[in-house]
Amino acid sequence: MQCNVAIVGATGLVGQEFIKVLQQRNFPVTSISLYASDRSDGKKLYVGHQAIIVKETTPESFDNVDIALFSAGSEVSRYFAPIAAKAGALVVDNSAAWRMDPKVPLVVPEVNAEDIKLHDGIIANPNCSTIQMVVALYPLHKVNPIKRIVVSTYQAVSGTGSAAMEELTTQTKLVLEGQNVVPHVYPHQIAFNLLPEIDVFLDSGYTREELKMVEETRKIMHAPDIAISATCVRVPVFIGHSEAVNVEFTDPIAPDDARRILAEAPGVKVLDDPSVSLYPQPWLAANSDDTYVGRIRADASHPRGLVMWVVSDNLRKGAALNAVQIAEEAVKRGWVNRQK
Numbered sequence: 001m002q003c004n005v006a007i008v009g010a011t012g013l014v015g016q017e018f019i020k021v022l023q024q025r026n027f028p029v030t031s032i033s034l035y036a037s038d039r040s041d042g043k044k045l046y047v048g049h050q051a052i053i054v055k056e057t058t059p060e061s062f063d064n065v066d067i068a069l070f071s072a073g074s075e076v077s078r079y080f081a082p083i084a085a086k087a088g089a090l091v092v093d094n095s096a097a098w099r100m101d102p103k104v105p106l107v108v109p110e111v112n113a114e115d116i117k118l119h120d121g122i123i124a125n126p127n128c129s130t131i132q133m134v135v136a137l138y139p140l141h142k143v144n145p146i147k148r149i150v151v152s153t154y155q156a157v158s159g160t161g162s163a164a165m166e167e168l169t170t171q172t173k174l175v176l177e178g179q180n181v182v183p184h185v186y187p188h189q190i191a192f193n194l195l196p197e198i199d200v201f202l203d204s205g206y207t208r209e210e211l212k213m214v215e216e217t218r219k220i221m222h223a224p225d226i227a228i229s230a231t232c233v234r235v236p237v238f239i240g241h242s243e244a245v246n247v248e249f250t251d252p253i254a255p256d257d258a259r260r261i262l263a264e265a266p267g268v269k270v271l272d273d274p275s276v277s278l279y280p281q282p283w284l285a286a287n288s289d290d291t292y293v294g295r296i297r298a299d300a301s302h303p304r305g306l307v308m309w310v311v312s313d314n315l316r317k318g319a320a321l322n323a324v325q326i327a328e329e330a331v332k333r334g335w336v337n338r339q340k
């Protein structure tokens, strides 16, 4: 199947990554149309050597579209995704709008590609931190079911969009010049700092980002009983989310066995040799498709526990790449159109 593809949010960080990933993976495209807000109407973007004019997103944008890739925030998705689906497009949505809707599949192809066929026009792409964690944990869960996860994240500013990338650059220069910083995107200075606040605080004391990691992990892995506690932290890194993950399994598991299983797992690369300081780092993971795992060791605090360090490019596997992989699976398996 050759597809007419629409990208909504094409001028954004994830939208730009969509364009790159579609080309790099030779996605079977007949045409690509680019949409954003009225602010970008008429702007020229390049898909390879081809200049394409960005248009304002309207209800008519989805006529004759097979695949609509959305990355323009929850409000836009809540309004336009049902319109696109009704027009016959398969929507793959990067926002949080539809992820926990029981009628909408939430998919990481390495884990639950089969769920794609249950779609009714919309498939949700999970939160970036959740995606890389389940890619690393699901291969182990399959052989030794996970009972509990405690995770701390170190999330790059690109996870907040292009304005946050600019804010980190500007603040870094100002601090180095000894000048005052006035934060705009985040509640506090992000340069040379860490902020344990991603998305809004909930009554429980957790943030919504932390709750996403709990709920989405359970939905993707079809494991509603896993106990999960997350602490999500924004760090002054441009691209690449990192995670320290403590996992409690049903049975004891040796670090060497975990390394062997992960070395063969799809989408995973093990980088784990402390003797030569080999471990995953966001700087090295940026612009790459894999989820990197290292520092795998027995959890000194639990006889059935492992600890590991998981790093991936949040704009690629955490957003655009995972969404394009969902679309690829749908095309390959003949699931673009509704099965019911």
Ligand SMILES: NC(=O)c1ccc[n+]([C@@H]2O[C@H](COP(=O)([O-])OP(=O)(O)OC[C@H]3O[C@@H](n4cnc5c(N)ncnc54)[C@H](OP(=O)(O)O)[C@@H]3O)[C@@H](O)[C@H]2O)c1
Residues within 6 Å of the ligand: 008, 009, 010, 011, 012, 013, 014, 015, 035, 036, 037, 038, 039, 040, 041, 057, 070, 071, 072, 073, 074, 076, 094, 095, 096, 126, 127, 128, 158, 159, 160, 161, 162, 163, 314, 315, 318, 319
């Ligand atoms: N960055 C990540 O790592 C990441 C990961 C997973 C999911 N996501 C999700 O992906 C979405 C976009 O993220 P981003 O990082 O690409 O943000 P971004 O760089 O700020 O880009 C936002 C995009 O949304 C478009 N947009 C805003 N309002 C719109 C409207 N009313 N109608 C149509 N388009 C509109 C913008 O168009 P204009 O240029 O015209 O304003 C721009 O193309 C968010 O939902 C985010 O939660 C991001």
